[in-house]
Amino acid sequence: HPEPVTSHRTAPRASSRARAMRSSEVIGNLVNAFDVASNASTIAAVALLGIFTLGLFFILFVRARARATLARASVPAVTWRPKFLWRLYSRSARSLLQRVEQRFRRGDGSGRGRRAFGAVVGACPFVHVGEARLARDVLRETSRKAPLYHAFEAFSGTGIFTAEGDDWDGKRTEVLRAFHDVGLASLRDRAVEESASAVEEMREVVERGGGEIEARALPILQRLALRVTFAYLTGVSLRRACEDVGRERSEVEGEYLDAATTLRHLIPARARSIWIFSDLLYGLTPVGRLEARKIRTTRSLSALALRTAKEESPLGRLRVGEAHLREKSIKVGKDEYPKGLLDEATTLLFAGHDTQSATLSWCLLRLVQDVEVQSELRASLRDDIIEEALGLPPSKSGSRQRRSSEKTTKPAWATSAFAPTLEAVIRETLRLHPVAPLVVRMLSSDTHSEKMTIPKGCAVGVWLSSVHRDESVWERPEEFDPKRWFGGPAHARTGSMGGSSNDDDDNGGILTPSRDRSNALRHKGVGYMPFAYGPRSCVGQHLAQVTMRVALAHLVHAFEFAPSADLDASMPSVGFTVTPSTGAPVRVRLAARAPA
Numbered sequence: 065h066p067e068p069v070t071s072h073r074t075a076p077r078a079s080s081r082a083r084a085m086r087s088s089e090v091i092g093n094l095v096n097a098f099d100v101a102s103n104a105s106t107i108a109a110v111a112l113l114g115i116f117t118l119g120l121f122f123i124l125f126v127r128a129r130a131r132a133t134l135a136r137a138s139v140p141a142v143t144w145r146p147k148f149l150w151r152l153y154s155r156s157a158r159s160l161l162q163r164v165e166q167r168f169r170r171g172d173g174s175g176r177g178r179r180a181f182g183a184v185v186g187a188c189p190f191v192h193v194g195e196a197r198l199a200r201d202v203l204r205e206t207s208r209k210a211p212l213y214h215a216f217e218a219f220s221g222t223g224i225f226t227a228e229g230d231d232w233d234g235k236r237t238e239v240l241r242a243f244h245d246v247g248l249a250s251l252r253d254r255a256v257e258e259s260a261s262a263v264e265e266m267r268e269v270v271e272r273g274g275g276e277i278e279a280r281a282l283p284i285l286q287r288l289a290l291r292v293t294f295a296y297l298t299g300v301s302l303r304r305a306c307e308d309v310g311r312e313r314s315e316v317e318g319e320y321l322d323a324a325t326t327l328r329h330l331i332p333a334r335a336r337s338i339w340i341f342s343d344l345l346y347g348l349t350p351v352g353r354l355e356a357r358k359i360r361t362t363r364s365l366s367a368l369a370l371r372t373a374k375e376e377s378p379l380g381r382l383r384v385g386e387a388h389l390r391e392k393s394i395k396v397g398k399d400e401y402p403k404g405l406l407d408e409a410t411t412l413l414f415a416g417h418d419t420q421s422a423t424l425s426w427c428l429l430r431l432v433q434d435v436e437v438q439s440e441l442r443a444s445l446r447d448d449i450i451e452e453a454l455g456l457p458p459s460k461s462g463s464r465q466r467r468s469s470e471k472t473t474k475p476a477w478a479t480s481a482f483a484p485t486l487e488a489v490i491r492e493t494l495r496l497h498p499v500a501p502l503v504v505r506m507l508s509s510d511t512h513s514e515k516m517t518i519p520k521g522c523a524v525g526v527w528l529s530s531v532h533r534d535e536s537v538w539e540r541p542e543e544f545d546p547k548r549w550f551g552g553p554a555h556a557r558t559g560s561m562g563g564s565s566n567d568d569d570d571n572g573g574i575l576t577p578s579r580d581r582s583n584a585l586r587h588k589g590v591g592y593m594p595f596a597y598g599p600r601s602c603v604g605q606h607l608a609q610v611t612m613r614v615a616l617a618h619l620v621h622a623f624e625f626a627p628s629a630d631l632d633a634s635m636p637s638v639g640f641t642v643t644p645s646t647g648a649p650v651r652v653r654l655a656a657r658a659p660a
């Protein structure tokens with residue numbers, strides 16, 4: 065056998081030397097590597113620190129600039145704290161409107177009674193306004209919405225609610241022209257049809273319930289307002305459109321309203337939270353993903369509306385208008401739709417049903433608190449001309465045929481002078497519950513008013529709910545008093561509303577003389593703007609007034625409403641619109657027949 069290369073005794077000595085050498089090499093290499101790494105990490109750390117410091121200086125600089133701009137408005141400043149979305153969403157800011165109003169009432173301590181305060185929101189100087197005249201000046205001045213509306217873009221896309229500049233201008237013109245060309249008669253007919261059928265459904269439930277039931281009014285009114293809005297926009301009833309695609313109307317409505325309810329809270333909550341700063345990060349959060357799912361659901365109703373819309377309907381007209389066809393198409397299910405058109409249908413369906421159902425819910429809650437007003441309203445509707453015009457069943461047999469020859473050829477029901485008590489109740493509801501209570505604009509030039517100047521570059525949040533409570537304009541502002549819309553200045557401070565008026569600044573120019581001039585309503589005046597004011601005021605206000613008149617008249621004509629046992633019934637839930645937080649629970653019974 066050959067000798068082993070290393071003897072048994074020398075081998076460990078040689079290998080330990082080699083090991084020692086190898087380990088010193090390794091340590092040396094490690095030290096080198098560590099040196100290199102530590103140099104690199106030092107450089108990276110210094111670079112990061114530099115970027116961080118620069119970023120910090122930049123933030124401090126823009127915030128200081130924003131504070132300086134705000135100081136020029138000389139409003140008392142409050143601190144803005146961004147919120148975490150899940151807290152806002154889960155608690156749905158109940159008392160927000162009261163808190164803001166209290167803040168306005170406190171003023172700036174100067175005794176000048178300014179209803180305004182400011183905050184730096186991110187890097188933007190933000191002035192909150194609750195003063196009637198100032199609000200009007202601001203809203204008249206600009207058509208630019210604040211970056212806050214960015215949170216709504218995922219939902220309403222480039223529809224007119226969120227569009228800007230020439231794009232908005234072109235689309236708004238097309239929408240208004242479409243509404244004008246179609247006219248209000250078809251809307252009145254749809255509203256009569258759907259209101260009568262909602263009353264019949266409810267009558268059956270009341271009769272089954274032994275003559276009186278407790279019901280949540282909001283979901284019933286949401287379905288009613290959605291059906292009227294869909295039918296008007298498309299020229300086809302929602303039932304018919306659903307049948308055409310082999311689906312049940314109640315299922316389609318249910319899905320849509322569930323999604324809309326979630327979005328109503330989620331989108332404004334995002335606008336007030338830190339997530340407004342990043343679409344990408346927001347999209348990765350569970351709430352961001354929930355929002356995307358709900359938006360897809362609402363779009364399927366918009367797609368159904370576009371697919372079924374008749375040529376002569378408002379959506380049918382938009383389908384051939386240029387402004388809505390410029391953008392590329394997007395897919396919903398198997399079909400593709402021009403994005404601008406789809407976004408507009410989404411905007412109008414949502415804005416149409418949500419605002420009207422919320423307003424009508426508040427109206428019923430007010431009427432259950434004020435039985436006298438409710439009875440007066442019901443009595444005022446038991447008039448054969450009003451009944452005929454609003455499609456109500458006749459309460460006195462035999463009289464209609466005789467009087468119908470007096471029917472005016474103009475759409476009298478479209479004017480506020482036609483049924484003044486009904487109109488006064490709706491106006492007073494919208495005064496105390498303007499369901500879209502905050503509108504925000506960017507000032508592109510300084511806005512001067514009697515009391516102050518707000519510099520350009522400021523975002524201005526006009527709180528319509530507070531404008532409607534401005535004590536320099538309204539007497540007893542918290543009181544629900546439809547009578548303030550009639551008669552002399554006892555009900556409103558001088559200058560707030562002018563003399564009596566039949567001029568209907570809200571009726572789209574359709575003028576019909578009142579049948580009873582002594583009963584004419586007063587001008588709305590400077591302190592009243594439930595549909596906002598100026599270039600970006602509501603495009604659907606004339607539609608809303610017709611639908612709400614018809615729907616409220618049908619409900620109050622058929623039923624008596626009484627308060628429910630729910631103590632939270634009048635608690636507001638503030639989202640996209642302000643709704644009664646527990647769905648407007650009321651007790652319902654059939655209205656007693658009119659005395660012969």
Ligand code: HEM
Nearest residue numbers: 224225415416419420423500503595596600602603604608
């Ligand atoms: C009681 C009913 C309604 C109320 C109280 C109401 C209130 C308002 C308010 C306050 C604005 C301004 C929002 C802002 O600038 O942030 C607005 C805008 C708008 N409303 Fe209404 N609205 C009602 C009904 C309707 C209806 C029935 C439609 C359509 C079918 C509609 C469509 C719109 C649209 C598209 C805008 C955006 C206009 C623009 O930015 O140019 N609204 N509404």
